[in-house]
Amino acid sequence: MGLLSEELERRRRLVNELRYNDTTPRLFGLLQWFREQPPIMRIINDVKIQVDVGDLLRHCNRRSPPPVKTPEDQAAVGIYLIEQCAGGRSIDELTYSLGIAPTHDTNSRQAWTDEAVSRFIVPALDFIEDHLREVESAASVEEFVKIRIDWLGSTTFSDRFPETAQSLDGISKQFAIARETGQWFNVGNSCREAFKTFATEVTVDTNLDLPPGTKAGDVKATLRRAIANDADKSRFGKTLEKLVAATWDHAQSITHRKTTTRLDAERLYLLTTLALWEVIEHLSKER
Numbered sequence: 001m002g003l004l005s006e007e008l009e010r011r012r013r014l015v016n017e018l019r020y021n022d023t024t025p026r027l028f029g030l031l032q033w034f035r036e037q038p039p040i041m042r043i044i045n046d047v048k049i050q051v052d053v054g055d056l057l058r059h060c061n062r063r064s065p066p067p068v069k070t071p072e073d074q075a076a077v078g079i080y081l082i083e084q085c086a087g088g089r090s091i092d093e094l095t096y097s098l099g100i101a102p103t104h105d106t107n108s109r110q111a112w113t114d115e116a117v118s119r120f121i122v123p124a125l126d127f128i129e130d131h132l133r134e135v136e137s138a139a140s141v142e143e144f145v146k147i148r149i150d151w152l153g154s155t156t157f158s159d160r161f162p163e164t165a166q167s168l169d170g171i172s173k174q175f176a177i178a179r180e181t182g183q184w185f186n187v188g189n190s191c192r193e194a195f196k197t198f199a200t201e202v203t204v205d206t207n208l209d210l211p212p213g214t215k216a217g218d219v220k221a222t223l224r225r226a227i228a229n230d231a232d233k234s235r236f237g238k239t240l241e242k243l244v245a246a247t248w249d250h251a252q253s254i255t256h257r258k259t260t261t262r263l264d265a266e267r268l269y270l271l272t273t274l275a276l277w278e279v280i281e282h283l284s285k286e287r
Contacts, residue, residue: 004039005132012125020092020113028086036156043131044079051076057098065099066120071127078124081116091116157280161201164276167194171269175262187265188254191272195219195248198276202226206283220245227282240282247275 011033014026034040053076060066068074085091092112095101100119102111158165171190199222202208206226214221224241254260254268 003136004037005129005136008040008125008129008132012129015125016117016122018091018113018117018121020090020109023085023091023113024088027082031082031086039132039135040128043128043135047072047075047079047127053077053080060098062096062099062101065101071123074120075124075127078120078122078127081120082124160205161198161280164194164198164201167197168273168276171272175266175269184262184265185255185257185260187268188251188257188260191251191268192219192248192255194272194276195223195251198279199223199226202279202283219248223279227279237282240278244275244279247271 011030015030018026034044050072051070056066056068056073056076057080066073066077068077081091081094084094092109095112095116100112100116102108102115104111106112167190171187171194174187174190196217196219199217199219203210203222203226208222208226210222210225214225223244227237227241227244250271251268254264257264
């Protein structure tokens with residue numbers, strides 16, 4: 001899996017030069033992808049917190065363009081245009097109403113579109129990409145883990161494995177509840193149930209043909225088959241099988257240990273989510 005900034009750079013090529021009649025589908029596709037990428041959405045939401053775009057555009061008309069003063073202002077207007085056009089508004093009519101006019105008199109719809117793209121949409125994408133690269137270059141272990149867990153809560157994951165996503169979300173909410181030390185072992189059972197749910201959904205998602213005699217709910221056997229069933233016969237596949245088995249066994253040991261602490265439970269949750277991430281990444285390469 002490459003860097004998210006590299007994928008953004010690839011996808012934005014469809015937007016850097018827009019024909020006015022291509023605007024809605026291309027911006028809709030880009031925005032839909034944005035909403036599946038938590039790191040990008042954090043950047044966008046930060047801009048919206050910093051800039052009240054409604055106030056910025058309040059006095060705009062065909063003779064008065066947005067009074068941007070900062071890069072954040074410019075990005076906020078660009079994001080607004082992307083969202084509005086992705087929702088079906090005509091880009092040339094929108095830019096006309098906001099006074100984002102070409103430097104010469106023209107009725108060309110393409111000229112008005114070009115003005116919006118060059119003055120606001122491209123700078124907004126530059127802003128997002130620059131900040132994304134800063135996050136990636138300064139990524140710590142904590143940020144790495146957060147990005148992975150955020151992805152498991154994204155629509156990309158939940159659309160494909162909805163019951164597993166719901167199960168993981170339920171586990172994460174357990175940490176918001178004050179518990180006595182003796183109750184944290186329940187997280188072990190919850191993580192095992194998440195594994196079971198995932199194994200069931202993987203079986204359907206990959207049309208997996210299980211060996212005769214495989215028992216229902218046999219997580220290790222199911223995921224071992226899924227991992228070994230693809231074209232990758234490398235050592236990585238073998239070690240991934242061991243990782244899944246070890247995480248499952250650890251969850252079982254936590255379940256039966258009454259002295260399990262919150263920290264023990266948190267580590268198990270991280271191990272579970274990261275193990276699922278690795279399995280999905282491995283299987284996705286073969287789709």
